[in-house]
Amino acid sequence: MNMTRIAIVGGGTGGTILANALSRKLGEEIREGLVEVVVFERSDSHVYQPGNIDIAFRGADPAGFRRPPSNLLRRGVKLVQKAVSSIDLDNRALKYNEGEKMDYDYLVAATGSVATPELVPGLAEASLNFHKTQEDSRKIWEALSRFKRGRIVILTALPHKCPPSPVEAVFLVDELMRKRGVRRDVEIVYASPYTRAYPAHGIADVVEPEMENRDITLRSLFNIDYVDPSARKVFSLEGEELQYDLLIAIPPHRGADVVINSGIGGEEGWIPTDRHTLNIKGYDDAYAIGDATDIPISKSGVVAHLEAITAAESIASQIEGTGRVYLYNGRINCPLEMGGKRAVFVSGTYTKQPERQPPSLTKYFMKRLFNRLYWTMLRGSLEPIFNAYLGSPYEVKHRG
Amino acid sequence: MRHVVDARGSFCPGPITELIKTYRKAQVGDEIELLATDPAAKSDVAAWAAKSGNEIVEMKEEQGYIRMIIRVSSKSK
Ligand SMILES: Cc1cc2nc3c(=O)[nH]c(=O)nc-3n(C[C@H](O)[C@H](O)[C@H](O)COP(=O)(O)OP(=O)(O)OC[C@H]3O[C@@H](n4cnc5c(N)ncnc54)[C@H](O)[C@@H]3O)c2cc1C
Numbered sequence: 001m002n003m004t005r006i007a008i009v010g011g012g013t014g015g016t017i018l019a020n021a022l023s024r025k026l027g028e029e030i031r032e033g034l035v036e037v038v039v040f041e042r043s044d045s046h047v048y049q050p051g052n053i054d055i056a057f058r059g060a061d062p063a064g065f066r067r068p069p070s071n072l073l074r075r076g077v078k079l080v081q082k083a084v085s086s087i088d089l090d091n092r093a094l095k096y097n098e099g100e101k102m103d104y105d106y107l108v109a110a111t112g113s114v115a116t117p118e119l120v121p122g123l124a125e126a127s128l129n130f131h132k133t134q135e136d137s138r139k140i141w142e143a144l145s146r147f148k149r150g151r152i153v154i155l156t157a158l159p160h161k162c163p164p165s166p167v168e169a170v171f172l173v174d175e176l177m178r179k180r181g182v183r184r185d186v187e188i189v190y191a192s193p194y195t196r197a198y199p200a201h202g203i204a205d206v207v208e209p210e211m212e213n214r215d216i217t218l219r220s221l222f223n224i225d226y227v228d229p230s231a232r233k234v235f236s237l238e239g240e241e242l243q244y245d246l247l248i249a250i251p252p253h254r255g256a257d258v259v260i261n262s263g264i265g266g267e268e269g270w271i272p273t274d275r276h277t278l279n280i281k282g283y284d285d286a287y288a289i290g291d292a293t294d295i296p297i298s299k300s301g302v303v304a305h306l307e308a309i310t311a312a313e314s315i316a317s318q319i320e321g322t323g324r325v326y327l328y329n330g331r332i333n334c335p336l337e338m339g340g341k342r343a344v345f346v347s348g349t350y351t352k353q354p355e356r357q358p359p360s361l362t363k364y365f366m367k368r369l370f371n372r373l374y375w376t377m378l379r380g381s382l383e384p385i386f387n388a389y390l391g392s393p394y395e396v397k398h399r400g
Numbered sequence: 401m402r403h404v405v406d407a408r409g410s411f412c413p414g415p416i417t418e419l420i421k422t423y424r425k426a427q428v429g430d431e432i433e434l435l436a437t438d439p440a441a442k443s444d445v446a447a448w449a450a451k452s453g454n455e456i457v458e459m460k461e462e463q464g465y466i467r468m469i470i471r472v473s474s475k476s477k
Contacts (some may be wrong), residue, residue, distance in 0.1 A: 093434070124429055125461060158417045193416065193417075195419060195440075195447045199411070199416065199417070201440050203412075221448055223420050223452075237475075238448075238451045239452070244451050296409065296410035296415075297409065298412050334412075348411055351409070352413075354412055382405040
């Protein structure tokens with residue numbers, strides 16, 4: 001009998017959870033050599049990206065937030081620690097390791113998104129960011145530790161991963177400057193691309209009064225156009241300008257190179273994906289999950305997680321021929337830390353918008369706890385708890 | 401050229417993100433047709449258009465969603 005191969009490109013949050021879920025669902029088939037699950041991951045360390053916030057704004061040690069991918073995959077999953085250079089969806093084949101070829105039966109693109117300051121003239125030179133690497137995040141901590149007086153501008157460019165992260169940065173910069181006793185000489189400005197501080201109304205209603213209380217200036221509808229580093233000025237598409245002494249930017253993101261080079265996601269590399277089935281449009285044997293898709297919801301670990309669970313069910317069902325199709329419901333649930341040990345959770349689905357809620361200590365501790373549970377979560381052993389807490393991420397339908 | 405942007409089902413980060421993504425690559429004279437279910441879309445897009453000097457050509461309630469057509473009229477490059 002022929003072996004069925006599932007190739008997963010990208011072993012970040014989504015790819016790892018998906019591979020482990022498949023290894024549980026199809027354990028027997030894998031042991032009998034009927035199914036093979038292969039993960040391609042080019043990096044030798046898996047970074048827990050929310051840890052960048054602790055590195056940049058709390059001076060945490062980066063080493064605590066990364067692990068080798070091989071330690072995170074369950075037995076039965078094959079790891080190829082190489083970059084995939086092209087994906088050929090029509091011929092079900094990919095190339096990796098500079099020219100080696102592999103055929104597949106099912107493909108999942110879990111290649112994530114890339115913060116790319118170079119997309120905005122002047123931005124790479126002028127700004128620091130915590131959306132690329134741990135080293136970049138560390139530079140923010142060093143700059144903030146030295147900063148004594150002047151204006152810190154925190155600026156968000158669209159699109160980017162983790163919608164709460166800019167506002168978290170704003171509150172934590174405020175907290176840090178207060179702790180260091182220099183807050184009176186430091187002006188903090190948040191330049192938001194939206195009409196308010198946070199895209200979802202209910203959450204903005206909680207965030208904005210808090211910013212006002214802490215003397216943080218909000219500049220709304222400020223979409224960055226370019227930066228003049230010599231004049232230390234940022235200019236917006238809406239025709240405004242903003243002076244800074246220290247610029248912390250959430251750069252615009254794009255999809256992975258392999259997606260762009262394979263002609264899948266246009267110039268910006270967002271993979272055209274059905275928001276419910278998670279199939280790459282036009283291919284029922286290929287899926288995209290997480291930050292890599294063009295689905296207009298939050299690019300977050302929780303979405304990558306819930307999409308991975310949904311896609312794993314669909315692929316297992318296709319292989320086993322059950323006729324069931326799993327449809328993602330757009331569930332999101334992202335923590336937003338507000339400083340002072342308080343947090344809210346931004347929760348919703350494709351049909352339910354995030355609601356207003358008071359910030360709380362409990363939610364803050366839930367976020368902190370999650371930092372530690374992340375590695376266990378990747379293996380899938382916490383799935384029953386997530387399911388009970390969040391509810392099912394999909395609806396089940398029968399084909400035909 | 402008409403760009404169709406389907407931001408239905410998105411509340412966070414919502415329609416403005418999809419609009420700006422498309423606006424960055426659009427040319428003066430292009431139209432962006434934006435579909436959204438976020439009830440805040442109307443006022444948000446109107447505020448953005450007013451500030452950025454772009455023109456809203458149409459804003460219409462369809463069954464269960466809002467359709468907006470924005471003409472790109474104020475881009476410097
Ligand atoms: C500062 C910050 C804070 C955040 N906070 C939160 C939070 O509180 N909650 C939350 O839910 N989310 C949060 N996120 C977002 C979350 O980390 C991402 O959305 C999530 O990791 C996306 O998962 P993914 O699997 O789609 O992509 P990733 O986890 O980024 O994984 C993509 C993987 O693909 C690999 N890859 C790419 N191209 C290739 C190739 N050609 N060949 C082989 N491998 C390849 C990459 O090396 C990478 O390992 C935060 C992000 C940041 C930066």
